[in-house]
Amino acid sequence: MGVEFGLLGPVAAWDADGSALPLGAPRHREVLGRLLIARGRVVPVGRLVADLWEDESPAGAVGAVRTFVAALRRALEPARPPRQPSRLLVTDGPGYVLRAGRGAVDAWRFEDAAARAAGAPPHAAVALWDEALARWRGPVLADFPAAAWAAAEQVRLEALRLDAVERRADALLATGAARDAVADLRAHVAAHPGREDGWVLLATALDRAGRRGEALEALNRARDALAGGGGGPVSGGALARTEARILSGTTGSAAEPAGMADSVWDRAAASWDRTVPARSKARLHATAGLLRDLAVTGPDGLEEARRHRRDLVAAAETTGDTELAARIIGSYDVPAVWTRADDPDDAGELSRAAARAAARFGPDGPAALRARLLSVVAVESRGDAARDAPLSRAGDARATEPWRRRAERAAEEAVRIARRLGDPALLAFALNGAFMQSFADCGSAATRDALGEELTRLAVEHQMPGHEVLGRIVRLQALAGLGELAAADAEAEEIDRLAHRNERPLAGVFTAWYRALRTCETEGWPAARSPYARVLAETADCGMPGLVQGAAVLVALVPVMRGDTPLDPQDFAHLDAGPYRPWLDPLLLVESGAVEQARQALTEVPRPPHDLLQEALWCVLARAAATAGHRPVLRRARDELSAAAGERAGAGSGLISFGPVEHHVQKAEAALGVG
Template sequence: MDYGLLGPVTATSDDGTPVALGAPRHREVLARLLVARGRVVPVDRLVADLWEDPPPAGAVGAVRTFVAALRRVLEPDRPARTPSRLLVTEGPGYLLRADRTAVDARRFEDTAEQAAAAAPSAAIPLWDTALGLWRGPALADFPTARWAGAERARLEALRLNAVESRADALIATGSAREAAVALEAHTAAHPWREDGWILLATALDRSGRRGDALAALRTARRILAEELGTDPGPALARAEALILRGPADPATPGGSADGVWARTAAAWDRSVPARAKARLHATASLLRDLAVTGAEGLDEAREHRADLVAEAEATGDPDLAARIIGSYDVPAVWTRADDPQTSAALVRAAARAAATTPRDTGPALRARLLSVIAVESRGDAAADLPPAPASAPPSVEPWRARAAHAADEAVATARRLGDPSLLAFALNGAFMQSFGTCGGATRRDPIGRELVGLGTAHGLPGHELLGRLIRIQALSGQGRFTEADTQAEAADLLADRHERPLARIFTAWYRALRTSETDSWPAAHPLYVTALARTGSSGMPGLADGTEALLRLVPVMREPGTLPVPGLLDGTDPGPYRPWLEPLLLAGRGEPGQARRALDTVPRPPHDLLQEPLWCLLARTASAVGHRPLLRRAIDELTRATAESAGGGSGLFSYGPVMDHLTAAAAALDEA
């Protein structure tokens, strides 16, 4: 069932058929419960909201009649005398169970939040989607209802902000004429909004209509003075001054900060020689900041970082190259590399630079280079050779030993030097190298806790945010969700305050995981749909690729001994997880011989946040087809994670307690 508040109140069945809600009072009860956002509304509150004082004598009975009628139309197929699953009686009142994605007002808010965090070019279609949900004034059926006033005003304020933000994005991407058309209608309808007038003047000026831009600002001054009796704010005066002065570059986006940026960039180009080393240092700093601005910035930073390192090495100055390589201390929380080949190249470049950096005269720089090696050697990104088969005896590969040693030395050096930012970077490397075996959630939580302490004590918001995300993962793996909730709330506040939009993708996954663990998979499913959609456009292919395929297997893996039905993953790309999924799918299709042969050569799972669920997949397949060597190896690996959930430590999803998978594997080994 979908519900509409952004216009007349509506309900629509999942096949798109409008639901006949009946009399106005029925719609009003539905709207009042939707506005409550999943909270119980007591019967006496409903009575007070629906009728002016005093209510009629039979008001309580009438409310119950309205609720009964709504239940019939919202769940027409519900058997008689069975409790409602949607509009439920709870305590002293009623509660409407509506997924967030089922209410147009909530979808509007979520899409607007994504748009606000996106780069201008990506934000425009999101703003269009958000604003397209509006069918008229919010709660249009009840323009004078007291209970609706605050929610109507709140939603309308968000809509007006969305209109202006969309126009701002259009201006920033060179579509000033389109923005001006929308803003002329906007300011006519809402003449008291100073930001609207400033945006209109900016759009007109960028469209070559300077006279109209100045006239718009004069109109704004007059309206504010005559109709509201207030003087315009300083922003209006600044906008007028910028228009009168004229932009240094007409294509440069407007606003005071953008103007400073444009003038400073122009001064830099004029003042710094083209081949100066200062340009390489400045570019390194810019790329580091660009990487945390959102999906587009992360893509750009990743694309240009390797080129910058190559340019630095080409200068023949080993100290310069080392400083450029070691400067990229962008916090990294996901353990599968977005671009393994580039990561491996960066590891090699950092190793070359570290080899020429003296331990005694350049310890801080050497520690930075070692931290790069440790961070970029995540998963199997820096593997010298393909991983051994999963059924082979465990061994420590040389590249992993080098990366772990690099992390240990970097942390020790940073502690000795007492450099908090260096220690934070080194701890990020230690986190990436803490996946040598399964079951490391309890070891990783102290790393996260120390990063949070460093961040709060020394003003390192990026690494404080990293620490909180690490703690969310570690606490989730141990089932300590109340503590993880606290970390998620703090992470969201940090992400908003310091404009780190990608962090909210991880907290969205966590909340879906928590719901699946503490409520049910059906309740979590819509949250996962939202998380997957946001991840797909996050600029983090290491996180996005193949994750949906693993997620679809959650209901299967949480049922002991179950195999996936044929076609379960149709239309889903397993991406990098195909080697571990294919044997299970073969077993599910009734092809045990092919599944066994696939298990003979399947590589061991990567040393990353998803190694426990991947070992569980292998154990399930090996149990089904009687592959004893792989069963023994899977049991050995998973035994280290006995107290954790299979995948919970990723903060994404869980295949249930590891102990359940171990018990099933041990039983299968006895029978094989």
């Protein structure tokens, strides 16, 4: 519904345009604040009465609460017709509940941004910590500083804020911006002299800024402040270690465990460079492992890993060592979830390199290595990345596509080998390939759900967190496609928890998109418009161009394809359709009145890729073909979509939903004169 709420400061609410909503008297705002900190749980009327009147409630208190709620409903949903139930502040059993999504409350958005920052590399982390801290407008629930019902949440969120200030400073130090950190840290310890970590960070920042005398002086002030009882008992060990480091001239991170890890890394890397000969095979092996780990660290790491991987494979192939090249190619078992290749040419070349290596060994070669190579073929042949002939046209009958069948067979054989060998890591990689090749037909959400369930179970049993995240994302998408949103919600929560614990920041891209989709499915397009705008902005630089390119066009199509708004070609004029241009153009042409041009475009348009968005793109073609009267494309679209009649169109992507596939099939049949 486009309403956003504020807890990080005075209680507030804003409409979709960012204008403050008139919440009324303090009691109205107090009721809203109390419902917000309940985080989507029902607050009984009796509990509200007890919280608002802590000593003794007056006669008529229950009626007063109901009056406050009624006033809030009018303020939050001014356009709601009379006697229509509120969809935001809802009566539920004995009380009330506020149906606000995570992206609609500043405190929850602060927590989410902080979680992303905690798992990001230093430069990205600084920006994310800035984003998180920018949510704060003042003390938590500032207009109710003494309310007993608010105390626990005020303490909790304030502790998170102080931690965020310090972790931002630590990230600044890691980027070399010690001078920038000094001023903020001085203000921080002045306001919170009992924070030992704050003093350690200030001393470290001063030392790195070349002000060693001031750093030692800050440590002396810290001892005085801490001895004065500002923050309770402290050991002083961190201060002593920081002082010893400064006096010895040793650099390190202010966050000591991280500093120890960085120190070990630096020493080990230096030892490696000194002792391992240049151009040795050991360096190729080590580089392969480094790229595999780098790919899951975040957007920058993923881009760097992708950029260097092709060069590494080429270098391995030039050694003339067939087994070395095969092992390098097969070592990149990074979980992959998006079925459109970020770089189709690069993916196709890697698939062909893996196929060449597998052919050199033949079916009797090392079984585990063969399974790895076949898994690479299956994963990198996602969509149509490995095609070696033009795609068939959407209006033609299904054609045999050898490159697709090769990839499907590779996935099937890799799974068989991995099962026979009983190697859980190998089986997880092979199941990843099977997922990528599970899109031969529309309507495969149930199959993908089963794959995701097996992969999740395998990963949990053998402690493979990366593949557990993959398995749960596969299930999240499949469950969304099946319309089972409660189960999908549970997967999204678990994905976020795992991603935070295991430093997998890219997983949050998929849960953020899913939550926008869910808002659209449960509350309608008007409520989803704002979450979609946020997720488009937040994931623009996620390092996955195959997912991001053209995403704005998919979002713009949502209200059109769901029937909420007519299509206005001008709404798409400024949007980059990216890889979806061939399937969008016929619809834009026919809606612009250029029917003959639309018919020609439909005659030439290729069939949609076999990936997570194939149902959605067939729906777009069906609408264009029905309007333009292009029966071959319309019949093919109807036939393809009929297999997915029980699913939500496009929702299996986890990005967007065009509503029930059945509705699109019915419209196609009506246009064909069927029934």
